[in-house]
Every structure is written in C-alpha cells, then in structure tokens.
Amino acid sequence: MSKRFMLFVLAGALYCAPWSANAQTRSIISNLANPAIGMSALFLGQAAPNLNQPIGMQFQEAELSVISTVDPYWTLAANLVFGANPNDGIPDTVEAEEAYATTDSIPDIQLKVGEMRAQFGKHGLLHTHAFPFIQAPIIMGNTIGMEGFKDAGIQASWLSPLPWFCELTLGAYTPVSDDINGQGNHPLDFNASSQDNIPYLVHLKNLFDVDEDTTMELGASDLTGMGADDLHHAVYGVDLTLRNVPLRQSNQRGWILQGEFMKKVSYNDSVYNQETQGWYGSYQYRLDQEWWTGVRYEQCYNTTPDLQVDTTENSLPGHVQRASLDLAWLASEFSEVRAEYSYARNDAGVVDNRAMLQFNYVIGFHPPHSY
Amino acid sequence: MKLIKKMIWMLPLLALALPAWADLKVATSLSDLASVAQFVGGTHVTATSLCKGYEDPHFVPAKPSLMKAIQNADVFISVGLELDGGWLPLVIPGSRNPKIQPGAKGFIDASEGVEVLDKPVGTVSRAEGDIHPLGNPHYYSDPLNLVVVADHLAQVFSDLDPANAADYAANAKDFDEKMEKAVKGWKEQLAPYKGAKLVTYHENFKYFANRFGLKTFGTVEPKPGIPPNPRYLNETAEAMKASDVKVVIYQPYYDADAAQQLAKLAGATALEIPNEVGGVPEAKDVFSKFDYIVSTLVKTLSAK
Numbered sequence: 001m002s003k004r005f006m007l008f009v010l011a012g013a014l015y016c017a018p019w020s021a022n023a024q025t026r027s028i029i030s031n032l033a034n035p036a037i038g039m040s041a042l043f044l045g046q047a048a049p050n051l052n053q054p055i056g057m058q059f060q061e062a063e064l065s066v067i068s069t070v071d072p073y074w075t076l077a078a079n080l081v082f083g084a085n086p087n088d089g090i091p092d093t094v095e096a097e098e099a100y101a102t103t104d105s106i107p108d109i110q111l112k113v114g115e116m117r118a119q120f121g122k123h124g125l126l127h128t129h130a131f132p133f134i135q136a137p138i139i140m141g142n143t144i145g146m147e148g149f150k151d152a153g154i155q156a157s158w159l160s161p162l163p164w165f166c167e168l169t170l171g172a173y174t175p176v177s178d179d180i181n182g183q184g185n186h187p188l189d190f191n192a193s194s195q196d197n198i199p200y201l202v203h204l205k206n207l208f209d210v211d212e213d214t215t216m217e218l219g220a221s222d223l224t225g226m227g228a229d230d231l232h233h234a235v236y237g238v239d240l241t242l243r244n245v246p247l248r249q250s251n252q253r254g255w256i257l258q259g260e261f262m263k264k265v266s267y268n269d270s271v272y273n274q275e276t277q278g279w280y281g282s283y284q285y286r287l288d289q290e291w292w293t294g295v296r297y298e299q300c301y302n303t304t305p306d307l308q309v310d311t312t313e314n315s316l317p318g319h320v321q322r323a324s325l326d327l328a329w330l331a332s333e334f335s336e337v338r339a340e341y342s343y344a345r346n347d348a349g350v351v352d353n354r355a356m357l358q359f360n361y362v363i364g365f366h367p368p369h370s371y
Numbered sequence: 372m373k374l375i376k377k378m379i380w381m382l383p384l385l386a387l388a389l390p391a392w393a394d395l396k397v398a399t400s401l402s403d404l405a406s407v408a409q410f411v412g413g414t415h416v417t418a419t420s421l422c423k424g425y426e427d428p429h430f431v432p433a434k435p436s437l438m439k440a441i442q443n444a445d446v447f448i449s450v451g452l453e454l455d456g457g458w459l460p461l462v463i464p465g466s467r468n469p470k471i472q473p474g475a476k477g478f479i480d481a482s483e484g485v486e487v488l489d490k491p492v493g494t495v496s497r498a499e500g501d502i503h504p505l506g507n508p509h510y511y512s513d514p515l516n517l518v519v520v521a522d523h524l525a526q527v528f529s530d531l532d533p534a535n536a537a538d539y540a541a542n543a544k545d546f547d548e549k550m551e552k553a554v555k556g557w558k559e560q561l562a563p564y565k566g567a568k569l570v571t572y573h574e575n576f577k578y579f580a581n582r583f584g585l586k587t588f589g590t591v592e593p594k595p596g597i598p599p600n601p602r603y604l605n606e607t608a609e610a611m612k613a614s615d616v617k618v619v620i621y622q623p624y625y626d627a628d629a630a631q632q633l634a635k636l637a638g639a640t641a642l643e644i645p646n647e648v649g650g651v652p653e654a655k656d657v658f659s660k661f662d663y664i665v666s667t668l669v670k671t672l673s674a675k
C-alpha cells in the first residue's frame with residue numbers, strides 16, 4: 001500500500017514538474033524596477049618611516065551604492081561602506097554611511113530626509129573615493145569628521161531667485177550620536193540627550209560664472225549643537241573655490257584653486273573656548289585626459305589630535321603644518337591610481353612624512369560627482 | 372490727467388496680457404535639440420541649450436549655474452540614451468524645478484521614436500570602454516532623425532500649450548518639408564563619394580554616414596572614452612592605408628593632436644567637423660550645420 005502510495009506521489013510529482021518549471025520562467029516577480037547599483041573600492045599602500053606601522057598595504061573601504069526613484073515624489077539613495085577596523089586593520093566594519101530620501105517636488109527647494117552628509121563646506125561633502133588628495137585635510141578630522149558631518153536628520157536647500165546661483169541650506173539633525181560606542185562618529189561632541197538640543201546647520205553657497213570656462217564659488221557654513229557638557233559646540237567654515245574647465249577641452253584640461261577655513265568653538269553665556277582652527281589651500285591641475293597633479297598646504301592650530309598618525313591613535317600635538325604633492329592617473333572614468341607624498345611637522349619638530357599609493361575602482365552605476 | 376492715472380493702474384494688467392506670458396521656456400541638453408525646438412516652437416518658444424556646440428556632450432561640467440539656468444524652464448529636452456547621463460542627474464534635480472523632473476510633463480526624452488543603432492547585444496562590459504548601454508546616442512547626426520524629434524516636440528508643445536497647437540503642428544510640418552528637401556540636396560552632393568570610408572574620433576558619425584552612403588572605418592580612440600596610444604595609432608594608420616581611407620574626422624572638443632597625428636601617419640586629411648550646432652561659427656542651426664559638414668566633406672573628398 002505504501003509502495004503504491006509512493007508511486008502515486010512520484011507520478012504526481014513528475015506530472016507537475018514541467019508545469020512548475022514553466023511557472024518559474026513566468027515569474028510574477030519583476031526586477032525591472034530594481035535600483036541602480038554600483039560599488040567603489042579603495043586600496044592603499046603606504047610607506048611612513050615615522051609611524052608605528054611604517055610600510056603596509058591596506059584595504060581602505062568598499063562602498064556599495066544603490067539609488068532609485070521611490071514614486072513620483074521621492075528618490076532614495078543609500079551608501080553602505082565596508083571598511084577596515086581602525087584598531088586592527090581587519091575589514092569587518094559595515095556602516096550605513098548614507099541612506100536618505102530626496103524630493104524635488106517643491107518649487108525651488110530640495111528636501112532631504114534620512115542619514116546624510118550635512119551640506120557643510122566643500123571637502124566635507126566628498127566621499128572618500130572622490131577626495132582630490134589621499135588624506136583629508138587635518139582640520140576636517142578635528143572639526144566635522146574626515147568625511148564630513150554625517151548624521152540622521154532633515155535638510156532643505158533653497159535656490160534663491162537671485163540672478164546667480166545662491167543656495168541657502170538649513171538642516172536639523174539628531175542630538176544623540178548614532179555611533180555604537182555612544183562617542184559620536186564626529187568630534188563635535190554633541191551627544192546631549194535633551195530633546196530641545198537639536199544640532200542645526202546653516203550653509204550659504206554662491207557661485208558666479210567669471211567667464212565661460214571659469215567659476216568662483218564662495219560658501220559659508222555654521223553647524224551648532226548642544227553638548228552633554230551644557231556647552232554649545234559649533235564649527236564655522238568659509239570656503240572659496242576658483243575652477244576652470246575649458247569648454248572645448250572639458251575632458252582634457254582644467255584647474256581648481258580651493259581654500260577652506262574652519263574653526264571649532266564651545267561656549268555658553270560665560271565661557272568661550274576656541275578649541276581649534278585651521279585651513280588648507282590646494283591647487284589641482286589637469287595635464288591631459290588621463291593625468292591630474294596637485295599640491296596642498298595646510299595648517300591646523302590647537303588641535304587634539306592634530307594628526308591621527310597610526311592605529312594606536314598617537315598624535316602630533318600643537319600647531320601642525322603639512323604639505324602634500326599628488327599625481328593621479330585616470331586610465332578611464334572608472335579607475336584611478338594616485339601617488340602622493342606628504343610632509344607634516346609640528347612646533348616641537350615631530351615629523352610625519354608619508355609616501356602613498358592608492359588604487360580606486362568603480363563598477364556598476366555611479367552617480368556623477370558634484371561640480 | 373485722469374486718463375494717465377488710469378493707464379498707470381492698468382499697466383500690471385497690460386503686462387499680464389503680453390504674449391511673452393504664453394511662451395514656453397525650453398531648455399535642452401544639446402544645441403541641435405534647441406535648434407529644432409526653436410523651429411517648431413517659433414515665436415511661442417524660447418529655446419536654449421546647456422551644452423554649447425563646441426563642448427563634448429558626454430562631459431559637460433555640471434556647474435550650478437546650469438541648474439540656475441533651468442530653474443524656471445517649462446520644458447527640458449534631454450538627448451536621451453544616456454549621452455547626458457554624466458551630468459544631467461546633477462543638473463536637473465539641482466534646478467529645484469518640479470516641472471522638468473523626470474516623470475513630469477515637462478521632461479522630454481528626444482530619442483523616443485528614433486531608430487537606435489549599435490544597441491549592445493549580450494553582456495554589457497566596460498572592458499569595451501565607456502560604451503552606451505542603450506545604443507549609439509548620436510542619432511542627431513542623421514538629419515532625418517531630427518524630423519522625428521520635431522514631430523515629437525510639436526506634440527509635446529501642443530500638450531503644454533494647447534492654445535498654440537496649430538502653430539506648432541504647422542511649424543513642424545514646415546521643418547519636416549524643409550529638412551527632407553535639404554537631405555535630397557545633400558545626398559546629391561555626396562553621391563559621387565558613395566562608399567567613401569571615414570575614420571572618426573568617436574563613434575558619433577555613424578548615423579550621418581549611414582544616411583549618406585558613407586562608411587565609418589574605425590575611430591581615433593581605441594575604445595569609447597579611452598585615449599589612443601602610439602601603438603594603436605600606428606596600427607590604425609596601417610589599416611587605413613591598406614583600405615584607402617583618406618579622411619579623419621574629429622570634433623572641436625576632441626584631442627586634435629591625436630587625430631592629426633593619425634591622419635599624417637596614414638597620409639590622410641584630418642578635418643575638424645562639428646557634430647553639434649554651434650561647433651563652428653558657420654553652424655548656426657541644424658540646416659547650416661549639415662550644409663557645413665557636407666560642403667567640407669565634398670571639398671576634401673573631391674581633392675583626394
């Protein structure tokens with residue numbers, strides 16, 4: 001009886017098999033509306049005789065990006081970053097660096113909601129793979145973070161009706177850091193738990209066409225929040241960028257002259273602490289379609305830490321100066337090899353010089369970088 | 372005196388009645404599209420292009436001033452097929468103009484209805500360079516494709532501005548007739564050179580070559596977006612000699628040195644020919660652009 005039953009089941013299964021195979025090819029699940037997906041990966045080789053780890057190859061990060069329209073009103077973008085743990089160099093960290101929705105349905109305003117990079121300054125808007133030099137300016141790490149101020153919040157950018165590009169951005173972010181250690185993923189030390197202590201941003205950006213090929217951009221930023229120490233913590237910044245892209249050779253020539261000054265303070269009614277300030281000035285020059293070169297000089301005052309020189313978080317105290325020389329080869333739009341030498345020195349004569357070689361790759365869809 | 376006062380009070384109402392209020396402000400990603408839009412729109416439309424004719428449409432710097440330029444546009448016409456995909460995704464949202472966002476009535480893909488060449492078959496791989504996965508987007512180098520665009524735009528303008536629909540339809544008809552007549556003339560001029568082979572810097576002349584019986588032999592760049600190296604130029608020059616290719620065409624925004632070097636190696640002539648309106652001063656609109664291209668080619672080919 002059981003044999004007959006088994007045969008019946010087997011025959012039934014065989015009978016149904018072609019139907020089910022057919023059903024698989026006629027899936028009711030469509031992937032046509034899947035988001036655009038891309039990934040970038042950064043690898044770094046470094047020789048630095050003054051560091052605890054003088055020579056080493058390093059996986060910097062891989063960034064998985066997805067973007068798609070949600071409906072007629074919203075677009076959602078997310079960047080998941082797989083990185084190396086700074087303590088042991090093992091690539092085992094994953095961070096939702098950004099996950100935000102934008103809408104362009106409101107005239108003159110772009111609204112952004114979610115985990116995002118705040119619209120602060122110039123360098124703070126860049127993803128690591130888009131840095132013009134391998135290392136972020138020192139002042140970044142001492143103020144809003146090496147990769148800018150990233151936090152959950154809401155941000156609105158208004159494009160004014162003035163005859164030139166004049167954009168005013170206002171943002172409000174979460175008062176409690178989302179870092180797993182509760183220490184914050186930026187050195188602004190907000191972390192106040194009181195609900196009325198919402199960090200806010202004001203950013204003004206102006207861009208003028210000097211001529212057909214050259215633009216001048218002038219920006220000012222203010223990011224302020226209340227810390228757990230009952231002090232207001234704020235970073236102020238101004239930036240100036242002159243950029244030349246000859247329209248007849250937009251893929252072959254051009255230069256960028258850029259400077260940014262930032263200052264971090266904490267204060268209340270009776271106290272005013274100037275915690276740090278610094279600036280950088282850089283000049284990048286495009287030699288041809290494949291080659292870019294650049295120099296950068298920077299200074300940072302009263303910083304702790306001034307430079308994160310290795311994984312033990314040793315730092316160079318006091319006033320630090322650094323000069324960097326960079327040469328980049330872009331074999332195509334999707335790969336880049338960058339060689340850089342930097343020399344840093346503090347008031348006490350401590351030197352940090354490094355030679356670096358970075359490999360940068362992009363696959364799949366990659367949204368264009370902002371101008 | 373009373374009359375003057377009345378007239379002053381009526382001035383704002385008068386302003387409302389000005390025909391400029393009926394105009395459609397049209398912006399395009401390519402100068403050829405602006406030229407066609409202006410023909411079709413006539414006096415009811417002001418059309419401007421974000422990309423100049425001497426600018427590489429693949430690599431337009433996404434300046435915020437471009438966003439500003441389209442903040443109040445009623446219509447944006449994209450060339451489509453991802454030709455402007457390297458900069459439009461920044462410029463369109465940056466304009467904060469809901470009327471021209473993709474999906475809105477005012478966002479137009481001009482490639483709709485065009486028969487697209489070079490659609491990749493099988494897997495799309497960047498090992499082949501920066502290829503266009505939706506096919507060759509330089510369809511505007513075939514003048515008859517602009518007829519398709521004109522008819523499309525007439526429909527779009529009519530939908531957005533029904534009061535002037537009859538004018539748009541009439542203008543498009545005029546454009547079509549004028550273009551078809553012009554194509555006949557250009558064909559006659561190029562007829563003696565049917566089958567002539569051309570090397571182009573980029574694969575952006577294929578539609579033109581197909582329309583007028585010419586043949587594209589190869590490109591100065593080894594793969595899309597990859598600059599040539601000396602070895603590749605030498606190999607291509609040898610192949611050109613073996614196949615009697617006498618003309619190398621490049622646009623104002625490409626590396627003229629590489630094109631001229633290849634022409635020299637192959638014993639050919641390097642020609643700077645615009646592919647977009649405004650590429651040279653003589654190319655003031657789509658008709659004069661093709662006039663310039665055809666006359667320059669005829670002059671060069673007849674001398675060979």
